[in-house]
Amino acid sequence: MELRKGLEDIAIKETSITYIDGELGRLYYRGYSIFDLASFSNFEEVAYLLWYGKLPTRHELDDFKSRLAEERSISEDISTFVKRTAKFGNPMDILRTTVSMMGLEDRSEGDLIGKAIKMTAKIPTIISLIQRTRRNQEFVEPDPSLSHSENFLYMIRGERPSPSDTRVLDVSLMLHMDHEMNASTMACLVVASTLSDIYSSVVAGISALKGPLHGGANSEALKQFMEIETPDNVEKYVMNKLSSGQRLMGFGHRIYKTMDPRAKILKEYANQLSKNEEIKRLFEIANRVEEIGIKILGKRGIYPNVDFYSGLVFYAMGFDPDLFPTIFASARVIGWTAHVDEYLKDNKLIRPKAIYVGDLGKRYVPIEER
Ligand SMILES: CC(C)(COP(=O)(O)OP(=O)(O)OC[C@H]1O[C@@H](n2cnc3c(N)ncnc32)[C@H](O)[C@@H]1OP(=O)(O)O)[C@@H](O)C(=O)NCCC(=O)NCCS
Structure with a gap:
C-alpha cells in the first residue's frame, strides 16, 4: 500500500464545481473564470451558480435573493449565546457553536440547499453581533431590502456602506466561496459520507478552517x-x-x-x-x-x-482581525455545502487506511508487574 502523507495528489471524487490550474494560476467556478466573475457578477449570482450549476435568470435571481434575505435573523438563544461569549471567545469557536445550535433548532428533514441558504444568510448576522458586542455597540437588525454584502457591512458599521465598499466585500466573498478539495471541504465530506446532517458537516468545515495553515x-x-x-x-x-x-x-x-x-x-x-x-x-x-x-x-x-x-x-473594511477566518467561513459555507450535495449524489463512505508500523503479539503484562 502506498502512503500519501496529507492525501497529496489523491482525488476523492469527480466534480463539476471548481477547477484550479495551479501552474497557470487560474480558477474556475462551474467553468467561469474567477476574473470574469469578479468583474461582472455578484455574491448572490455566484452562490446560485455554485449550488445550482448554472447562472440564474433574472426571475430566479430575484427569488433567490429574497430567500436569502428572509433568512438573516437568528434565534433568541443564538443571540444570547453570542452576546455572552463575544468578549472572550475565539470568533471561530463561537461560529462553530452557533452553527451547531442552528442544527439543533432546525428539525426539518432533507432540503440540503435550503439549509445551506439558512446558514449562509445567518452567519453574517452572527459575525456582526460578535464584533458589535465586543465594541459595546447596539446590535443592528438585518435589513432584508439590502443585498447580502451591503447588509453585512451595514450590520457591522451601523450605517449604509458606499457602493464601492459593498463591491469590495462582495468580490472578496466570491473569491472565498470555493476552492475544490481543500482541508475544510474534505472535513465536511468525511462527515457527510457517513450520512450525518449538513449542519454537522459545516461544523467540521469551520473546525478545519480555523487552523493557521488554512483559513486562520x-x-x-x-x-x-x-x-x-x-x-x-x-x-x-x-x-x-x-x-x-x-x-x-x-x-x-x-x-x-x-x-x-x-x-x-x-x-x-x-x-x-x-x-x-x-x-x-x-x-x-x-x-x-x-x-x-x-x-x-x-x-x-x-x-x-x-x-x-x-x-x-x-x-x-472595518473588521476586527480575529474575525477574518469567520468572514472566510461565511463565504466558504457555500462551497462546502455544494460539494456535500455533489458528493451525496454518488456517496461512498470515506474510510482511508493507515499503515501499521507498531509491534504485534505483545504479551499482556498485569499492572502490578509493569
Ligand atoms: C499552505 C501550506 C500548508 C501548503 O503546504 P504543503 O503543500 O503542505 O507543503 P509543505 O508544508 O510540505 O511545504 C513544502 C516546503 O515548502 C516550504 N514552505 C511552504 N510554505 C512556506 C511558507 N509560507 N514560508 C516558507 N516556507 C514554506 C516548507 O517549509 C517546506 O519546505 P521543506 O520541503 O524544506 O521542508 C504551506 O504553504 C504553508 O504553511 N503556508 C503558510 C500558511 C498559509 O498561508 N496558509 C494559507 C493557505 S491558502
Whole structure:
C-alpha cells in the first residue's frame, strides 16, 4: 500500500464545481473564470451558480435573493449565546457553536440547499453581533431590502456602506466561496459520507478552517505586516523568519505553484482601500514582503495565496482581525455545502487506511508487574 502523507495528489471524487490550474494560476467556478466573475457578477449570482450549476435568470435571481434575505435573523438563544461569549471567545469557536445550535433548532428533514441558504444568510448576522458586542455597540437588525454584502457591512458599521465598499466585500466573498478539495471541504465530506446532517458537516468545515495553515492564515498575515511596522524592516524580518525555519504567512499553496489569482484581485482592492496612513503603510509593507518573498521562495513555487491580501482588505473594511477566518467561513459555507450535495449524489463512505508500523503479539503484562 502506498502512503500519501496529507492525501497529496489523491482525488476523492469527480466534480463539476471548481477547477484550479495551479501552474497557470487560474480558477474556475462551474467553468467561469474567477476574473470574469469578479468583474461582472455578484455574491448572490455566484452562490446560485455554485449550488445550482448554472447562472440564474433574472426571475430566479430575484427569488433567490429574497430567500436569502428572509433568512438573516437568528434565534433568541443564538443571540444570547453570542452576546455572552463575544468578549472572550475565539470568533471561530463561537461560529462553530452557533452553527451547531442552528442544527439543533432546525428539525426539518432533507432540503440540503435550503439549509445551506439558512446558514449562509445567518452567519453574517452572527459575525456582526460578535464584533458589535465586543465594541459595546447596539446590535443592528438585518435589513432584508439590502443585498447580502451591503447588509453585512451595514450590520457591522451601523450605517449604509458606499457602493464601492459593498463591491469590495462582495468580490472578496466570491473569491472565498470555493476552492475544490481543500482541508475544510474534505472535513465536511468525511462527515457527510457517513450520512450525518449538513449542519454537522459545516461544523467540521469551520473546525478545519480555523487552523493557521488554512483559513486562520489571513489574520496571521496581517499580524505579520503589523509586526514589521515599516517597509524598511521588511527585508530583515523576512530573512530572520525564513532562516529560523518559520513560514511566511499568506505564502505557499498545495495546488498553486504561482501567484494565486485571488491574491491578484485582492491586491488591487487593498491598493484601492489604501486611503489612510495606516492602511497605506501596511499595503506598502505587504508589497515589499511579496517582492522579497517571491525572490526567495518563488523558485520553489511558493507565492502569495488568497490570505496574503485578504486580511488587509477585511481590516480596511472595518473588521476586527480575529474575525477574518469567520468572514472566510461565511463565504466558504457555500462551497462546502455544494460539494456535500455533489458528493451525496454518488456517496461512498470515506474510510482511508493507515499503515501499521507498531509491534504485534505483545504479551499482556498485569499492572502490578509493569
Ligand atoms: C499552505 C501550506 C500548508 C501548503 O503546504 P504543503 O503543500 O503542505 O507543503 P509543505 O508544508 O510540505 O511545504 C513544502 C516546503 O515548502 C516550504 N514552505 C511552504 N510554505 C512556506 C511558507 N509560507 N514560508 C516558507 N516556507 C514554506 C516548507 O517549509 C517546506 O519546505 P521543506 O520541503 O524544506 O521542508 C504551506 O504553504 C504553508 O504553511 N503556508 C503558510 C500558511 C498559509 O498561508 N496558509 C494559507 C493557505 S491558502
